[in-house]
Amino acid sequence: MAHYYTREEYEMAADSIKQMSGCEPKVGLILGSGLNALAEAVRDADVIAFPDIPHFPKPTVEGHVGRLVMGTLEDTQVMIMQGRVHFYEGYPMSQVVFPVRVMQVMGVEMLIVTNAAGGLDPAFQPGDLMLITDHLNLVGMGGSNPLFGPNDPTLGPRFPDMSQAYDPELGRVALEVAQQQDIPLRQGIYAGLAGPSFETPAEIRFLRLIGADAVGMSTVTEVTVARHGGIRVLGVSGVSNVALAEPDADHETSHEEVLAAGQQMVPRLTALVRGVLAQLRNGS
Numbered sequence: 001m002a003h004y005y006t007r008e009e010y011e012m013a014a015d016s017i018k019q020m021s022g023c024e025p026k027v028g029l030i031l032g033s034g035l036n037a038l039a040e041a042v043r044d045a046d047v048i049a050f051p052d053i054p055h056f057p058k059p060t061v062e063g064h065v066g067r068l069v070m071g072t073l074e075d076t077q078v079m080i081m082q083g084r085v086h087f088y089e090g091y092p093m094s095q096v097v098f099p100v101r102v103m104q105v106m107g108v109e110m111l112i113v114t115n116a117a118g119g120l121d122p123a124f125q126p127g128d129l130m131l132i133t134d135h136l137n138l139v140g141m142g143g144s145n146p147l148f149g150p151n152d153p154t155l156g157p158r159f160p161d162m163s164q165a166y167d168p169e170l171g172r173v174a175l176e177v178a179q180q181q182d183i184p185l186r187q188g189i190y191a192g193l194a195g196p197s198f199e200t201p202a203e204i205r206f207l208r209l210i211g212a213d214a215v216g217m218s219t220v221t222e223v224t225v226a227r228h229g230g231i232r233v234l235g236v237s238g239v240s241n242v243a244l245a246e247p248d249a250d251h252e253t254s255h256e257e258v259l260a261a262g263q264q265m266v267p268r269l270t271a272l273v274r275g276v277l278a279q280l281r282n283g284s
Contacts, residue, residue, distance in 0.1 A: 004149040005055065005094055010101045013054045017106070021046035023070035025079035027277065028103040028231075030222060032115035035238065036065050036082045037266045038273065045071035050083075056102075057085040057095045074277035079103060086217055087139060088196040093146045097225040104155065104229040110170070110280075111226045112234045112273060117214040118199065118243040120207055121188060126242060127264050129185050129272065130214055131174055132166050132235030136191040136207075137220040144194070146221045147228060156228035165223050170234040170276070177275035183268050188213025190237055192220030204243045215243060234276065238265040 023046060031038055039045075048068040050056040059066040064083025071078065081099055085091050103111065119128065137145070151158045171187075178185035191207050193199070195217030199207070207215055214237045223233050 002092055002149065003094060005098060005101065007105065007152055007154060009055055010098070010105045013056060013098070013102045014106045016053050017048060017068065017070070017102070020048050020052070021070040023072075023077050023079065025070065025077045025103070025106060025108055027076055027078045027110045027112065028100075028108040029078060029080040029112045029273070030084055030114060031080065031082055032084070032218065032238065033061070033064065033240070035114055035116070035266055035269060038270045039069040039080045039082050041270055041274065042069050042071040042073050042078065042080065045069050055095075055098055057091050057098060059083045059085050060089050061086065074274050075281055076277045079106065079108060084218060084222070086196075087144065087194050087221070088217060093144055093221060094149070097146045097221050100222050100225045100231075101155070101229070104226070104231060108231060110232045110234070111222070112236070112276070113219055113222055113226075114236050114238065114269065115190075115216045115219045116240040117190060117216040117237040118241050119214055119239040120191075120204060120243050121186075121213045124186065124214070124239045124242060126239055128239040129183065129265065129268060130190075130237040130239060131171055131185055131187045132190045132219075132237055133171065133187050134189045135165060135220045135223065135235075136189060136210065136212055137224065139192055139194050139220060140224065142194070146225050156230065160228040162224070162227060165227055165233060166235050167232040170232060173279050174234060174236070174272065174276050177272060177279055181271055181275055183272055185272070186213075190219060190235065191215045193217055199243055214239060236269065236272065238269060
């Protein structure tokens, strides 16, 4: 039988974090595969292992460290997840999104969510950054929406609006920062699948047909819960590989390829995130 967490359990985890850090975050960040190094820019950091927090899930996938970094980035108090868990790891959906609920009860108002994704747009190249303008929640359409189960109205409405899942104003700021700092930033729609298998050529052709520009195995569930809780969202995909629409005997997509591309993207992603936080702090 599925376990649905209560507000009391979210608050228990939040209280535990508060005992280990005096940080009062207003911005949360989730770092995808190979993107953990962004957290190294945080000042006065308190580092907390996921297993030290009640009910927090522990990642099992390489490239997801499983730590919270609490501190200051661009004079903004932040709560950074170095890694996440995925539905394909065998965790129930309620546990996959548990950290986002904890962010909500801790007072986080804005979530920056990142991921490593396969590029579906033929113009994309490995190492590109893509501003997520919308998503296709194919996991939810398949019957695994993270909002299934009892709804606590203190956390959000039974039927949340998702017409602006990704905040247009935050997207505008990101594009301005990218232009100012000469960071190439593409825009597109992210398709969220369950994984863990990479896509077949037929699936890639289908995803292109329905309008997706990038594909991955995370993000959409976290964004759904964040928006349910009234948290504004900025999403950025790092294109780790170009998805092949035709079979290629000379190339096989691998997780190692994804991690290597992530390391290349970290400097630009760090500059983009820091620039967005600085611009928001200055009232833009």
